[in-house]
Amino acid sequence: MFILIVGAGRVGSAVARRALEAGHTVSVLDSDPLSHERLDKDQSTTWEDAGGRFTVSTALEIDGLIAAGIENADVFMAATSGDNTNLVISQIAQRRFDVPKIVVRVADPARAAWYAEQGLITICPTQKAIDMAEQVVLAD
């Protein structure tokens, strides 16, 4: 599979490395060139030597998304630190590039729920934290 991940933060870079280890083609896009370090950290080879791709571009730039391979992506993951950026680019991937599978990180539980109804696969870390905290706090 060809997996495109936008946002090389803690989540994006960790998922990217696991996907590469699992034998997939992985392309990562981030506006900050220094974010590349997270992909190399604690690895014996660099990200590129291991077969990964990396593109420096702002997430909303169509040319950048195309350079990162969005037209051939089987999976698109929006994992920048901004909910609004993630929701806009994932819908661009959905409507303009017809990417078959779209995963989007949304910190706001209300919007994560609503956009999930609109056909996006949303992951809400806040909701996960609430659920876990509730279990732990209310446990006997």
Next chain:
Amino acid sequence: MYVIIVGAGKVGWNLSRELIARDQEVTLIESDHRRYRIVEEELEHAVQYGDATEMWVLERAGIQRADLVIAVTGDDEDNILICQVAKEKYGVERIVARVNNPRNLDHFKTLGVQPAVSATDLILRLIEHEVPEYGLVQLLALEEEHLEIIELEVGEGSQAAGSRVQDVTLPEGSLIISVLRDGTGFVPKADSVINAGDQVLLILDPGLEGEITPRFAQDESQISARK
């Protein structure tokens, strides 16, 4: 009419003021607390503090009964999502979004957020209007209605120059609606004659420009022959 405006910058604040002066009911939403304090001194209860990309903030402002939502923050992603949620989740009939970076205009269209207004784009069109060598100027594009109005200069030796309006062969779906001559405009009749140097306004289905412009284009061979 109940109007919700998001973003109390210069555009949002002045828009609120104007609408309130016209006796419209307005709620302005601002996410920066300092800015909110400043605007609140003048607009009082008409301004609320909060991040309008969050649904509960829109609900607190009464989005369920809003007739119009205008998103004019300095952030294009915010403007897109506020309008999208207003339209698709809350069924608001009319939305207006501000485009800060004209390169993002396509994103507004892709996500169904129309009309999207870009100041940069408007100023560019005005510049084109003042610089005639561009030939064709798009004056107005009604995306949803599939109509646009363009302005063309009538070139010397073109088919249109010296012809009556009814004799200019135009494709189905286009119409000459006005002629500008010596600084004034008039609405032509079928037998009005078009002169070289006139500017004509046409209304048309988008995509017909390619068939229309040759009728008004200067005939190069005739010009060079005269020289």
